[in-house]
Amino acid sequence: MAGMNMRKAPAIVIxxxxxxxxxxxxxxxxxxxxxxxxxxxxxxxxxxxxxxxxTLRGLYQQDTPIIALCAAGIVIRTLASLLSxxxxxxxxxxxxxxxSAVVPLLGGLGGVNLMAREIGEALGVAPAITTSGxxxxxxxxxxxxxxxxxxxxxxxxxxxxxxxxxxxxxxxxDAPWLAQAQLPADAHAQRTIHVGYQARPDHRDELLIHSxxxxxxxxxxxxxxxTEVRAALAEANIAEQALACLLASEQDMAAPALxxxxxxxxxxxxxxxxxxxxxSMVAHVVPEAQTLAVSNVVIAATPAPIEVAKVGRVxxxxxxxxxxxxxxxxxxxxxxxxxxxxxDVLGYETYVRMAGPFRADQVLHCTDNREEMQxxxxxxxLAASGRSVVVVSSGDPGVFAMAAAVxxxxxxxxxxxxxxxxLEILPGVSASLATAAQAGAPxxxxxxxxxxxxxxxxxxxxxxxxxxxxxxDLVLAFxxxxxxxxxxxxxxxLDIVRRHRQGxxxxxxxxxxxxxxxxxxxxxxxxxQPEMVDMRTMVLIGSSLTCTFARDGGGQWVYTPRWYGxxx
Ligand code: SAH
Numbered sequence: 033m034a035g036m037n038m039r040k041a042p043a044i045v046i047x048x049x050x051x052x053x054x055x056x057x058x059x060x061x062x063x064x065x066x067x068x069x070x071x072x073x074x075x076x077x078x079x080x081x082x083x084x085x086x087t088l089r090g091l092y093q094q095d096t097p098i099i100a101l102c103a104a105g106i107v108i109r110t111l112a113s114l115l116s117x118x119x120x121x122x123x124x125x126x127x128x129x130x131x132s133a134v135v136p137l138l139g140g141l142g143g144v145n146l147m148a149r150e151i152g153e154a155l156g157v158a159p160a161i162t163t164s165g166x167x168x169x170x171x172x173x174x175x176x177x178x179x180x181x182x183x184x185x186x187x188x189x190x191x192x193x194x195x196x197x198x199x200x201x202x203x204x205x206d207a208p209w210l211a212q213a214q215l216p217a218d219a220h221a222q223r224t225i226h227v228g229y230q231a232r233p234d235h236r237d238e239l240l241i242h243s244x245x246x247x248x249x250x251x252x253x254x255x256x257x258x259t260e261v262r263a264a265l266a267e268a269n270i271a272e273q274a275l276a277c278l279l280a281s282e283q284d285m286a287a288p289a290l291x292x293x294x295x296x297x298x299x300x301x302x303x304x305x306x307x308x309x310x311x312s313m314v315a316h317v318v319p320e321a322q323t324l325a326v327s328n329v330v331i332a333a334t335p336a337p338i339e340v341a342k343v344g345r346v347x348x349x350x351x352x353x354x355x356x357x358x359x360x361x362x363x364x365x366x367x368x369x370x371x372x373x374x375x376d377v378l379g380y381e382t383y384v385r386m387a388g389p390f391r392a393d394q395v396l397h398c399t400d401n402r403e404e405m406q407x408x409x410x411x412x413x414l415a416a417s418g419r420s421v422v423v424v425s426s427g428d429p430g431v432f433a434m435a436a437a438v439x440x441x442x443x444x445x446x447x448x449x450x451x452x453x454x455l456e457i458l459p460g461v462s463a464s465l466a467t468a469a470q471a472g473a474p475x476x477x478x479x480x481x482x483x484x485x486x487x488x489x490x491x492x493x494x495x496x497x498x499x500x501x502x503x504x505d506l507v508l509a510f511x512x513x514x515x516x517x518x519x520x521x522x523x524x525x526l527d528i529v530r531r532h533r534q535g536x537x538x539x540x541x542x543x544x545x546x547x548x549x550x551x552x553x554x555x556x557x558x559x560x561q562p563e564m565v566d567m568r569t570m571v572l573i574g575s576s577l578t579c580t581f582a583r584d585g586g587g588q589w590v591y592t593p594r595w596y597g598x599x600x
Contacts, residue, residue, distance in 0.1 A: 040122070041065050041391065042097035042147070045081075045088060048073045051101035054131040054155070058099055061154045064391050065099070078389040085110050094369075097123040097139070097147065104135050111138070123147050131155040140166075141175050141185070165192045171213040173225070176241050179337025180209075180227070181273050183240035191223070191239040199223050206336070207241070229274035229333055231266070244276040244337045247318060249310040249330040252280060252287035258296045260328055268325040275299050276338035279313060281306040285347045285452035304344035317344040348415035348453050352435045354428040354460020355387055357546030362461045370422055370458055376414050378407050379424035379434070387424045402487075404434060408441035416449035428462040432483045432511050464509040467542030467570040470552050473591040474540050474572045478506050484525055485512035491521065498525055502532035507578060507592055510571040514562060522562040529573060533557055538580045538590050540572040541565060554580060554588045 041064035044055045052074060059065050068087060069077035081087040088110045091098050100107045104126035111124065115138070123139035125148055134157060136148035145166050148159035166172045173195075174188045182188050195201055200218035203210060205227030225239045226232065229246050246265075254260050265272055275297060280290050282303040294301040307313045310330040314321055321332035351370045356362035371377070374394060377384055381398035390396060399407050407423065415421045425433035435457045442450055468475040480501040486494060501508060508529065514522040535558030543566070544550045555564070557573060565571060578592040593599070 040096050042099050042123075043068055043091045044099045044101070045084070045091070046070070046074060046077070046101045047084065051129040052076070054127065054129060055101055057131065057154060058127070058151055061150060064393065066389065066391070089114055092122060092124065095122045097142070097144075099125050099127055099147075099151070101127050101129050104137060107137060125151065127151065127155075132157060134159040136161060140172065143175055145172060146175075164196055168196060169213050169215055171210065173239060177209050179244050179276075179339075180207075181242050181244060183232075183242055183271065183273060184234065187234060187236075188239055190236065194223060201225060201239075203227070206243070229270055231269050231271040242271045242274040244274055245335070246270055246274045246324075246331060246333045247277055247279055247314065247321060247338055247343065248275060249279040249314050249332070250290065250293070251310065251328075252284035252290050254289070254328055257289050257293035261293060261297060264325060264327050264329050264331055267327070268331055270324065270331065270333075272297070274333075277302050277340045277343055279304060279317065279344060281313065282345070282452070283448075286454075300340050301347065302340065302344040303347060345418045348418045349420045349456070350411055350415035350423070350438070350453050351421070351456045351458055352423045352425070352429045352438050353387075353458045354430075354433070354462070355383060355424055355426050356461040357427060357463055357466040358386060358544070359546040362466060362546050364458065364460060367458050367460060373420055374422040375419045376411075376421045377424060378411050378414075378421065383424045383426050386426065387422075404437040405441060408434065408438045409445075411438065412441060412445065412447075412450045412453060415453040415455075416447070425460070426463070427466075428460045429457055430459070431462045431464075431481070432485075461546075463511065463542070463545060463570045464572065466545045467540060467552070467572060468509075470542060470545060471540040471554065471572070472589040474538070474574060474578055475507055475509065476592040476594055477575065477577070477596060479509055479575075479592075480504075480506040481509045481511070483511045484514070484518075484521060486518065486521070494521075494525070495528060498528045499531075502529045505532075505575045507575045508571075508573040510573070512567065513565050513569060513571045515567045519562075522565060526557075526560060526562070530557065533573065533576070537576070538574040538578050538588075540570075540574075540590055542570040542572070544568050545570065552587075554590055 042062050044058055044065050045068045046052060046055045047070050055067055059067055066078040068079045068081050071080040071082055092111055092114055107126045121139045121142060123142045123144035124137045125144060126135045126137055134148050134152045136144040140163055145161050145163055148161060152159035161167060173192055174182055176182060200216040200221040201223045202217060202219055202221045203225045207225060207227045223237050227241045227243055229243055232240055248261050250257055277300045278294050279302050283306050284290055285303055290301055304313050304317045307316060311323060314330055314332045318334060321334050323330060323332050325331040353367045353370055371387055376395045376397060378397045384396055384398050411421050411423050423434050423438060429435040464481060482497060484494060535556060537557040539555050539557055539560050541553040541564060575592055580588040580590050583589045
């Protein structure tokens with residue numbers, strides 16, 4: 033999201049209970065912030081971590097602003113190895129445990145001094161600001177507020193040194209945020225701060241700041257949209273950095289060409305109802321905009337920066353995500369990122385809770401596990417209205433879970449708004465894979481995955497498939513092996529398997545794998561009793577070649593060799 037000036041919610045990281053009170057005061061200032069505490073030392077935080085170093089580096093790499101309540105030295109040493117990798121870094125601050133000192137460390141261009149001032153004010157202390165330009169002028173000239181962007185950082189640095197060396201300056205254009213700054217102003221100064229959307233040649237005497245006040249309306253049928261937009265801006269002498277967003281008809285919402293252009297130009301894409309011309313589309317969403325150029329695209333500008341969130345509407349998103357078995361380390365990073373951007377979260381209550389913690393602005397829709405189609409339709413309704421929606425499943429969403437229900441709901445729908453939603457399925461570690469990994473490699477050769485639940489399929493087909501899969505000597509992975517309403521079926525299923533497998537066949541039982549209180553048992557098919565299994569258990573039954581051997585430290589390794597027949 034570079035260039036969009038969106039500040040992510042900060043992370044407040046504490047080491048012990050001694051800093052909890054200060055952390056909570058900072059959290060009142062940034063209600064979106066998540067509070068991270070060291071496991072075993074603190075409770076009542078949003079997230080518990082095991083390793084301070086890994087947590088801090090992870091946050092830094094994800095561009096999350098960091099407020100660490102500990103010695104500045106600890107923060108510096110922890111992040112040191114990463115510092116040279118980044119040209120734009122998130123704000124990083126060290127705050128004394130008792131709130132008596134606020135030290136901005138990194139992220140001068142990401143607004144760290146602004147945060148230091150805000151936190152200093154909330155804690156009643158003066159922030160330790162050391163940036164000379166900032167101290168002298170009361171603002172960082174190189175970090176204009178949202179809606180404005182610096183044309184050239186290097187040129188900006190030279191300009192600020194000139195001012196620090198005693199040059200005076202005047203402002204051309206509208207720079208409301210500089211009204212209270214203590215600049216060495218002089219109406220006849222040679223140096224100027226120029227604010228506007230026009231492209232201008234580099235000039236040593238000028239600090240050029242672009243206002244993001246330009247909008248370009250496009251249609252998806254244009255062949256090379258990015259080139260077209262760039263050419264039109266150049267023709268009209270408008271800086272590309274002044275572009276606030278692209279506007280298109282909502283009929284074209286899913287057109288890849290539009291999304292490609294928005295990605296390359298690094299601007300948001302907004303949509304409005306189709307109209308007879310691009311110009312009337314612009315007039316409809318930004319009535320105050322003045323048309324600057326009309327070609328295959330229409331360029332329009334407003335006097336002040338455009339508030340993109342108010343221009344038409346955004347394309348809604350629906351992500352069907354898999355949480356993995358439970359442990360946070362087994363959740364894929366794409367899923368974590370999706371949860372962070374979600375506005376609405378739908379799912380069975382247990383899984384929604386597992387996906388948390390959530391921020392106060394995120395809406396949770398918890399439903400019963402059986403209302404899958406209804407949940408899928410609700411998700412599309414929300415996403416079609418422009419929301420960013422997440423549907424959660426445990427494990428992988430495509431394995432006996434929500435992804436198929438969501439696609440079925442879409443398949444059945446003739447609502448174009450549903451089909452335009454940005455739909456993505458994000459995988460997770462399925463229970464069979466998580467269980468297998470803990471046992472060794474029981475799924476190391478061909479295997480068959482089945483749900484033993486006959487809620488959505490006839491029992492006769494389950495019997496038939498069990499019989500054929502067992503006959504084919506596939507390793508068997510059973511999901512939903514048993515439940516209170518189906519107490520006897522597992523016994524019947526095992527009878528079928530035993531017709532084809534020997535009594536010493538290894539069986540792995542994984543219960544609550546990746547969750548608190550997880551258990552892993554290895555038994556033989558002869559020993560296996562339905563009472564050893566419940567609905568939170570994964571059952572893996574070996575093939576004729578699956579074998580076990582003692583594991584140093586206790587228990588057994590289970591694996592199925594990669595070859596079949598005679599050992600090669
Ligand atoms: N989508 C899920 C499966 C949902 S079906 C996945 O990919 O894992 C629910 C069944 O999965 C349960 O009855 C149980 O058999 C199995 N299961 C889910 N999570 C589990 C876990 N953490 N440990 C063991 N089995 C689990």
